[in-house]
Amino acid sequence: xxxxxxxxxxxxxxxxxxxxxxxxxxxxxxxxxxxxxxxxxxxxxxxxxxxxxxxxxxxxxxxxxxxxxxxxxxxxxxxxxxxxxxxxxxxxxxxxxxxxxxxxxxxxxxxxxxxxxxxxxxxxxxxxxxxxxxxxxxxxxxxxxxxxxxxxxxxxxxxxxxxxxxxxxxxxxxxxxxxxxxxxxxxxxxxxxxxxxxxxxxxxxxxxxxxxxxxxxxxxxxxxxxxxxxxxxxxxxxxxxxxxxxxxxxxxxxxxxxxxxxxxxxxxxxxxxxxxxxxxxxxxxxxxxxxxxxxxxxxxxxxxxx
Amino acid sequence: xxxxxxxxxxxxxxxxxxxxxxxxxxxxxxxxxxxxxxxxxxxxxxxxxxxxxxxxxxxxxxxxxxxxxxxxxxxxxxxxxxxxxxxxxxxxxxxxxxxxxxxxxxxxxxxxxxxxxxxxxxxxxxxxxxxxxxxxxxxxxxxxxxxxxxxxxxxxxxxxxxxxxxxxxxxxxxxxxxxxxxxxxxxxxxxxxxxxxxxxxxxxxxxxxxxxxxxxxxxxxxxxxxxxxxxxxxxxxxxxxxxxxxxxxxxxxxxxxxxxxxxxxxxxxxxxxxxxxxxxxxxxxxxxxxxxxxxxxxxxxxxxxxxxxxxxxxxxxxxxxxxxxxxxxxxxxxxxxxxxxxxxxxxxxxxxxxxxxxxxxxxxxxxxxxxxxxxxxxxxxxxxxxxxxxxxxxxxxxxxxxxxxxxxxxxxxxxxxxxxxxxxxxxxxxxxxxxxxxxxxxxxxxxxxxxxxxxxxxx
Numbered sequence: 001x002x003x004x005x006x007x008x009x010x011x012x013x014x015x016x017x018x019x020x021x022x023x024x025x026x027x028x029x030x031x032x033x034x035x036x037x038x039x040x041x042x043x044x045x046x047x048x049x050x051x052x053x054x055x056x057x058x059x060x061x062x063x064x065x066x067x068x069x070x071x072x073x074x075x076x077x078x079x080x081x082x083x084x085x086x087x088x089x090x091x092x093x094x095x096x097x098x099x100x101x102x103x104x105x106x107x108x109x110x111x112x113x114x115x116x117x118x119x120x121x122x123x124x125x126x127x128x129x130x131x132x133x134x135x136x137x138x139x140x141x142x143x144x145x146x147x148x149x150x151x152x153x154x155x156x157x158x159x160x161x162x163x164x165x166x167x168x169x170x171x172x173x174x175x176x177x178x179x180x181x182x183x184x185x186x187x188x189x190x191x192x193x194x195x196x197x198x199x200x201x202x203x204x205x206x207x208x209x210x211x212x213x214x215x216x217x218x219x220x221x222x223x224x225x226x227x228x229x230x231x232x233x234x235x236x237x238x239x240x241x242x243x244x245x246x247x248x249x250x251x252x253x254x255x256x257x258x259x260x261x262x263x264x265x266x267x268x269x270x271x272x273x274x275x276x277x278x279x280x281x282x283x284x285x286x287x288x289x290x291x292x293x294x295x296x297x298x299x300x301x302x303x304x305x306x
Numbered sequence: 307x308x309x310x311x312x313x314x315x316x317x318x319x320x321x322x323x324x325x326x327x328x329x330x331x332x333x334x335x336x337x338x339x340x341x342x343x344x345x346x347x348x349x350x351x352x353x354x355x356x357x358x359x360x361x362x363x364x365x366x367x368x369x370x371x372x373x374x375x376x377x378x379x380x381x382x383x384x385x386x387x388x389x390x391x392x393x394x395x396x397x398x399x400x401x402x403x404x405x406x407x408x409x410x411x412x413x414x415x416x417x418x419x420x421x422x423x424x425x426x427x428x429x430x431x432x433x434x435x436x437x438x439x440x441x442x443x444x445x446x447x448x449x450x451x452x453x454x455x456x457x458x459x460x461x462x463x464x465x466x467x468x469x470x471x472x473x474x475x476x477x478x479x480x481x482x483x484x485x486x487x488x489x490x491x492x493x494x495x496x497x498x499x500x501x502x503x504x505x506x507x508x509x510x511x512x513x514x515x516x517x518x519x520x521x522x523x524x525x526x527x528x529x530x531x532x533x534x535x536x537x538x539x540x541x542x543x544x545x546x547x548x549x550x551x552x553x554x555x556x557x558x559x560x561x562x563x564x565x566x567x568x569x570x571x572x573x574x575x576x577x578x579x580x581x582x583x584x585x586x587x588x589x590x591x592x593x594x595x596x597x598x599x600x601x602x603x604x605x606x607x608x609x610x611x612x613x614x615x616x617x618x619x620x621x622x623x624x625x626x627x628x629x630x631x632x633x634x635x636x637x638x639x640x641x642x643x644x645x646x647x648x649x650x651x652x653x654x655x656x657x658x659x660x661x662x663x664x665x666x667x668x669x670x671x672x673x674x675x676x677x678x679x680x681x682x683x684x685x686x687x688x689x690x691x692x693x694x695x696x697x698x699x700x701x702x703x704x705x706x707x708x709x710x711x712x713x714x715x716x717x718x719x720x721x722x723x724x725x726x727x728x729x730x731x732x733x734x735x736x737x738x739x740x741x742x743x744x745x746x747x748x749x750x751x752x753x754x755x756x757x758x759x760x761x762x763x764x765x
Contacts, residue, residue: 011530090646110648111532112602131650133532168532196526 001303006118006125009134010175018176022144024296025289031068032292042302043070047103048096051077051128052089055107057263058128058138061287062105065294074099089113090120097123103298106130124301132166138262139172141293143180145286146217149258154181159211159253161187161243162221162270163232165194169262170221174202187211188243191232208242208249215253220245220261223270236269245271250280258282307331308759313379313720315340317386318682319695319709328384330716333759338710375761377754379720385681386708387419387449387717387757388663389688391479392508392562392586392634394655395421395451398439399428404639404737406440409659410447412637412736414762416659417752419449419717420707421637422692424483425456432456432467437475441702449757450715452478452692452702457496457507461485466496473503476702478692481508481562484609484654486544488514490551497557504698506558506584506691511544511569512536512610521650523596523611531602533649538617541610542568549576552583560691561585563636565610567620574629584691585624586632589665590656590742592621598742604645604652606742608636622674631687633680635662639738657738661729663721664748670723671749677723685719720754727751 002017010018031039047066049059059075066073076096087095089108096104104123106114111131118125129135146153158177164170164186174184178201185203186193198204205211212218223239233239250257259271259280267273275281308330315326315338326340390413396404406423413421423440425431431440437453444451455477459465462485469480480500486509487493496507517540522528524535545561549572552559564570564587573585590608595615598606606612624630638655645652666684669675675683689695689708697703706714731744754763 088643088646089648108648110650112649115602116648131532132534171532194529196529199526200530 002300005301006114007136007297007301008114008118008125008127010136010139010172010179011134013136015179018140018143018179021140021293021296021300022147024300025140025144025292028295028299029289029292032288038068038070040070041299042066045069045071045102045302046100047071047073047105047298048099048101049073049075049077049128050093050096050104050106051075052108053129055129057287058107061290062128062294065291066103066298068291069295069298071103071298074101089116093117093121097121102302126297126301129168132168132171134172135168136172137290137294137297138169139176140297141286141290142173142219142260142262143176144289144293145260145282146258148289149282150216153177156182156216157185157214158182158217158219159185159187159215160219160221161208161211161245162223163192163227164188164197164221165192166224166227167221173219174200178202185211185215189233189239192227208245209252212249213252216257218245218250218253218257218259220259220271222262222264223266240269244269245275247272247274247278250275260286262286308375308377308716308756308761310377310379310384310718310720313382313384315384315710316678316681317710318678318686319386320711322710323678328710328718330718330756330759333716334705335710335712335714335716337712377720381722382753383677383721383723385719385721386685386710387719387755388417388684389420389694389708390418390635390637390659390662391422391632391688391692392588393421393423393637393659394426394639395423396639397427397443398436402737403641406443406447406451408735408737409637409639410444410449410451412657412659412734414448414755414757415735415752415764416661417663417719417721417755418659419719419755419757420452420694421449421659422452422454422478424454424481426461426483426485430456430461431477432459432461434468434471434475437472437477441476448760448762450703450707450717452476454479454481454508456480457482457487458492463487463489463492466492466499469500469503469505473505477505478694478703479506479508479560481510483510486510486512486514490547493548494551494555497552497555497559501555501557504558504693506560508560508562509544509548510562511541511548513540513543516540516543521607521611522599523613525596525614527596527600531600533599536611538566538568538613541566542572545569545572549573549581549583553579553581557582559583563588563591563610563634564621564624564630565591565613565617567617570620570624570629574624574627577629584631584687585629586634587621587625587630588634588636589658589662592618592625592669593665594742599649602649603742604647604649605656605740605744607649607652607654608638608656609654622669625669625683626674631683631691633662633666633683634688635659637736639736640740641737642739645740655738655740656742657731657734657736657740659736660734661741661743661746661748663752664727664729664750665743667723667748667750716756716759718756719752721750722753723750725749725751725753
């Protein structure tokens with residue numbers, strides 16, 4: 001069992017914690033391959049998706065993961081909530097807890113919100129993305145996918161490409177894959193890679209050709225169009241020309257390279273369709289693995305006596 | 307008549323540093339007599355336990371003005387009342403955060419007898435009627451309140467306020483506070499025009515285009531926490547700009563809450579060159595690093611943000627060598643509900659009046675400052691910068707402050723340098739309980755604060 005109430009970030013997890021989650025997820029993946037995909041493990045529990053940012057993919061994944069464990073799920077999202085009427089975050093969270101939530105799955109545009117809720121709530125808080133801080137379940141499902149494809153993470157060369165600065169996916173993946181022994185390279189325009197990041201022991205490249213050489217894994221990040229108006233890059237065309245992933249660029253990587261993307265993709269901008277739909281892509285498998293990993297997280301957190 | 311006897315009197319304005327008596331009559335200092343010069347023995351032999359004599363029945367924090375009162379200040383420092391040239395009293399408009407009455411109560415408890423309140427109230431103190439309101443309300447307060455007017459109408463950075471009229475009403479400086487004047491031409495005009503009235507322009511130095519929506523110091527930690535950073539350059543660019551403008555305008559510039567090493571260097575250079583610039587810092591900038599926000603503690607969210615160890619060292623050096631003239635609090639009380647929020651959304655600020663002296667006394671303990679220098683930073687220098695040492699004809703300040711010169715206001719702070727007290731935010735007199743120092747043990751406590759001859763004391 002995980003010796004913790006909440007899953008706030010990869011930063012807080014030990015390698016043992018991560019391996020436990022990944023191993024448990026493997027068991028749940030078997031369940032997902034069966035004809036009857038539901039287990040009674042967490043029957044009678046309640047999970048609330050408390051989403052303060054629009055999301056379909058992550059919310060749906062958590063919702064289905066909970067349902068597969070026979071947990072009741074409520075979706076509580078901003079536009080329909082009283083948050084817009086001026087209710088404070090804490091009051092909203094306490095209200096949700098009072099409804100009987102055992103798990104509160106929180107997504108919020110401000111970093112640190114899961115930490116705050118974890119301190120104030122009895123329920124297990126699961127971070128589904130907080131600002132530009134972390135998105136731990138995404139990193140866990142990515143690690144799961146890499147492990148499945150490569151057998152082991154230790155020693156792999158992994159490139160993460162794109163808007164590192166604003167990406168909680170990149171942050172969580174850097175922490176997780178570093179802890180699991182991979183060597184990380186970041187590729188992107190200097191405006192989108194924080195200057196301090198080299199201090200945590202990752203390589204920084206501004207050219208795709210140099211950065212992708214001999215890598216085992218390429219993780220692409222979604223580029224947000226609104227970054228252009230903020231001066232991070234002059235146009236999406238120029239971005240794509242320099243940092244888009246094409247078959248030609250990928251050819252310098254190892255032959256058995258896998259290509260990942262957390263979605264949703266901007267086809268033709270950060271990733272070409274040939275790659276996204278090609279044999280090196282594991283993008284849809286990531287989605288499936290996300291279910292197994294999120295089931296494992298809920299299952300392991302539920303085991304903590306409170 | 308009040309006699310404070312046998313205390314260690316420090317009055318840098320008159321070069322007094324020795325044991326003696328202070329005599330107060332009709333709310334004014336009557337005389338100071340020194341029995342023996344202190345031979346720098348204050349820290350060597352601990353003084354006997356404090357035993358200020360008590361007047362007749364009174365409760366905690368209650369004040370009274372007996373006709374005759376003798377205070378035994380043996381073993382304690384007797385210093386001119388502290389002057390805080392940077393506070394937010396929130397009234398009018400934000401009385402749920404603080405009022406002039408509660409804020410001045412906190413001031414007195416912290417050893418301050420004069421506080422200067424920033425104009426970001428509602429309505430903004432950008433015209434004489436708001437100034438008049440604050441002055442009138444301050445008569446219910448426990449210490450002297452001197453308003454700082456806005457530089458521009460509505461703190462919008464566009465049109466200058468009526469500085470002359472506002473000065474006549476009681477403003478002692480001008481500042482757009484947390485909304486710095488981004489337009490260099492307007493800032494130049496402000497530095498020029500204010501000279502007519504002899505009042506300083508106080509600048510909160512922040513290039514808002516560079517700090518954008520940052521919420522903490524920029525660096526490895528901000529990246530790790532996923533919080534948007536504010537680079538030190540956002541402060542330094544404006545410090546440098548304002549120094550250049552002050553030089554151009556030959557104006558009187560005071561730089562608020564210096565938080566970075568770079569700013570200290572720029573100010574040091576400017577002073578060397580003879581620019582008319584003074585500067586302040588706050589206790590949190592020489593006490594805490596950015597590490598205080600590691601757990602998303604909104605009580606440590608301030609603007610400018612807490613920085614690094616290196617900056618702390620530079621600020622201490624700046625205090626020591628005189629680059630930084632003043633320790634102010636930037637007392638910024640907020641309601642509990644406002645701080646119990648997403649870090650991004652919580653307002654910046656620390657409720658600082660009740661911890662400032664104790665935190666600053668640490669500098670004396672560490673040998674960064676002498677007690678004499680500390681008194682300069684917290685009383686004499688603010689008085690000088692604001693023109694309170696030799697007050698002009700003003701409706702509000704009628705006698706000198708920041709000194710024990712005969713005829714000065716009887717503002718006295720008696721400090722027990724050996725007494726330790728645990729900070730309990732819940733017991734602050736300020737409505738703002740927002741402090742990152744809750745639970746800290748501070749040494750060096752004001753035990754009696756006398757404001758214009760009114761005695762306030764705490765156990």
